[in-house]
Structure formats: C-alpha cells, structure tokens
Amino acid sequence: MVKVGISSCLVGHKVRFDGGHKASDFCQNNLGKFVEYVPLCPEMGIGLPAPRPSIRLEENEAGETRAVITSTGEDITNRLSQYASDRKDLFKGLSGYVLCAKSPSCGLERVRLYTPGEKANRKAGVGVFAQRLRELEPAMPMEEDGRLNDPHLRENFVTRLFVYAEWKSLPQPLAKKDILAFHTRHKLLLLAHNQSMYRALGKQLGELDSMDENFTNNYILEVMQALSKPASKSNHTNVLQHVQGYFKQQLSTVEREALAQVILDYRQGVEPLSAPMSLLKHYLKMYPKPYLLGQSYFQPYPQALGLRYAL
Ligand code: SF4
Structure with missing residues (x-):
C-alpha cells in the first residue's frame, strides 16, 4: 500500500490548538481508500498539549523565520525542526505528504508571518515542520488540504x-x-x-x-x-x-x-x-x-x- 504522510488534524485527530480537528473529506473518504496514512502532529510531537496557546511565525531582525508561542514569545523553532529531522528515515518510506494549510508548523506556503510585537502580517511564511520536510525530501509530492479542493490541483x-x-x-x-x-x-x-x-x-x-x-x-x-x-x-x-x-x-x-x-x-x-x-x-x-x-x-x-x- 502506498504510504502518505498527513497532518494528524486532517484525519480527524483532535490535536489542534483549540482541541479540535480539521478533517478533510477528500483525504479521509476518497484518497484514504487507496493509501495508508502516516499521521503526525509536530506540535503534539514536541510535547505541547491540546488545547494549547496559539503559535505564530515571526521574522526576526536577521530575517529568519521563527515559530513562537504568541502569548509568551517562547521560540519553538528548533524543537519543531528537530522533530522533522528525527523522522527522516520514516519520511524515506513515504510517497507523498498532505499538510494542513496556514499552520505555522505544517503550512507549505502563504503562512502569516509577523514582525515581533506587531499585529500586521504578510502571507509569506512556510511552516517550520513543512520547511524541514521539504529540505529532507525535496522530490516528494506535497500538497495542502485546501488546495486539494481544486479538481486540477x-x-x-x-x-x-x-x-x-x-x-x-x-x-x-x-x-x-x-x-x-x-x-x-x-x-x-x-x-x-x-x-x-x-x-x-x-x-x-x-x-x-x-x-x-x-x-x-x-x-x-x-x-x-x-x-x-x-x-x-x-x-x-x-x-x-x-x-x-x-x-x-x-x-x-x-x-x-x-x-x-x-x-x-x-x-x-x-x-x-x-x-x-x-x-x-x-x-x-x-x-x-x-x-x-x-x-x-x-x-x-x-x-x-x-x-x-x-x-
Ligand atoms: S496543523 Fe500540524 S501542528 Fe497543527 S494541529 Fe494539525 S498536525 Fe498539528
């Protein structure tokens, strides 16, 4: 069976920051009949609870993208990135990956990127886990759940x-x-x-x-x-x-x-x-x-x- 990585929340696991999920009908009821999913939640994987304080991407003065807990400013970038690195052997066995859009961990593109201390943002970030996954498996097909609603994509x-x-x-x-x-x-x-x-x-x-x-x-x-x-x-x-x-x-x-x-x-x-x-x-x-x-x-x-x- 073809193995596909997927953000856990897309297959109905209640792992989101608000304690809910974001089940994808296509992933669960269509594609899921033909592939074996390997669900991962990087935020739960580094030990955060559900529900949990919200996380956002910030761009520091050096121009680096960091994932921080919004309320405390705690930087969890390295933990999220390391979580992906630790699973590089698992990724080698996957033929594709479906990621949850807009997430500071899983989003593949256009994730809100903030300047520290400010509310203004631009949709220019990539989730920390998704970024590391892309570096480890550059040829592996990856897509976001939202884009899978478009028949061509x-x-x-x-x-x-x-x-x-x-x-x-x-x-x-x-x-x-x-x-x-x-x-x-x-x-x-x-x-x-x-x-x-x-x-x-x-x-x-x-x-x-x-x-x-x-x-x-x-x-x-x-x-x-x-x-x-x-x-x-x-x-x-x-x-x-x-x-x-x-x-x-x-x-x-x-x-x-x-x-x-x-x-x-x-x-x-x-x-x-x-x-x-x-x-x-x-x-x-x-x-x-x-x-x-x-x-x-x-x-x-x-x-x-x-x-x-x-x-
Ligand atoms: S988007 Fe990623 S980090 Fe957020 S709840 Fe879903 S699997 Fe977990």
Whole structure:
C-alpha cells in the first residue's frame, strides 16, 4: 500500500490548538481508500498539549523565520525542526505528504508571518515542520488540504503521488535500464505536463555513461517538477491525437472522425478529459498496442478515484 504522510488534524485527530480537528473529506473518504496514512502532529510531537496557546511565525531582525508561542514569545523553532529531522528515515518510506494549510508548523506556503510585537502580517511564511520536510525530501509530492479542493490541483497531486510511489518501488540499486524503462513508461504523461523537460531528461539519460546517486536524485526531482506543472488542454490534445494515430489502420473513417471530434470537444471544453480517454481505452482493449498498454498516461492512479471527470 502506498504510504502518505498527513497532518494528524486532517484525519480527524483532535490535536489542534483549540482541541479540535480539521478533517478533510477528500483525504479521509476518497484518497484514504487507496493509501495508508502516516499521521503526525509536530506540535503534539514536541510535547505541547491540546488545547494549547496559539503559535505564530515571526521574522526576526536577521530575517529568519521563527515559530513562537504568541502569548509568551517562547521560540519553538528548533524543537519543531528537530522533530522533522528525527523522522527522516520514516519520511524515506513515504510517497507523498498532505499538510494542513496556514499552520505555522505544517503550512507549505502563504503562512502569516509577523514582525515581533506587531499585529500586521504578510502571507509569506512556510511552516517550520513543512520547511524541514521539504529540505529532507525535496522530490516528494506535497500538497495542502485546501488546495486539494481544486479538481486540477487534486488530480495533479494524486498523479505525482502514484508516479513517485512507483519510482520508490523500483529495484535498488537502480540500473540505467530501470530508469530508461521508467522514463519510457511515463513518456505520454510527461509530455502532457512538460514537453521540454521530458526531452531534456531523455537527452540526459541517453548521454549517461554511469549511474550514481546524484544523477538518480536529480532525475526524479526533475520528473516531479515537470509533473507539478499542470497538464494543459493543448498538451493533452497533442498527446491524445498522437495516441489516435496508433489506431488509424484499425478504425473506420466514421470511427476516426468520431474520435477526432471527441478530442476536439475536450479541447474546446465541451467534454471532460475522461471522454476521449475512455474511447481510446476502449480501442486499446479492442486493438492492443504493447507500447500504449505500458503507458501510465491512461491510468496514473486508481481509476475509482474518478479524478478525470472534473478535468
Ligand atoms: S496543523 Fe500540524 S501542528 Fe497543527 S494541529 Fe494539525 S498536525 Fe498539528
């Protein structure tokens, strides 16, 4: 089972400063059926109680971001950061992480950042735990609960999650043939997200003489960055039309025209991505093409998640 780290409050644990939780319907009732969560609450983890005094991010005179208990000014930055560092082996076994937005510990971006003693703030901080997690696992897909309410961001995160899980399941130590097979399997998916990066990575792989950890770490980091760029309608259309070409011998004129129209309807926003995708999968079943059958593009995550209906 794919393991995913998650802020404990998002799976209903009553660990928030006010003694409550912030259960995420999508995380609990949808994604939760397909992954095994590893819930952590960094603030409880460093020994704070629930309920507890509120914490906020402050920027000190040196320009450093510090997490402090608002009422006392006690600085808990190092404890939160160390809590993450102590779990680096646990993080290595995760394929993704869902973090609670706006939190001075777990927020990934736009957390309120204060100047000591002042009420004014700007949304420019990163939670201390999230920051350390990012440093320890730069390639691991991470997302905030609030952003998962957007169908495009949700689909993008889940795609990255399952691609990264596949990467982590590859046999170790990695051989060049393993990375080449991985790169080939995700070709169409990468082309839908970022054509130039797919080609640049392919060139790097082609010119590679010997593998080392530095290369593999950098490769997967760049793959994840490429996939984090949303797949545009025009890129999807290019990929769908490319796939359509594989069936030109088998389909009748009427079938070819109908397929081309569904792809065009998707391009023009009349049909969701699932419409041309279903038709192509149907033809793939009727006329199997080994290369296409191996492509993650058609089903990068469990179909039952139904995430493409909203795209
Ligand atoms: S946001 Fe993070 S620190 Fe705050 S309650 Fe949730 S898990 Fe704990």
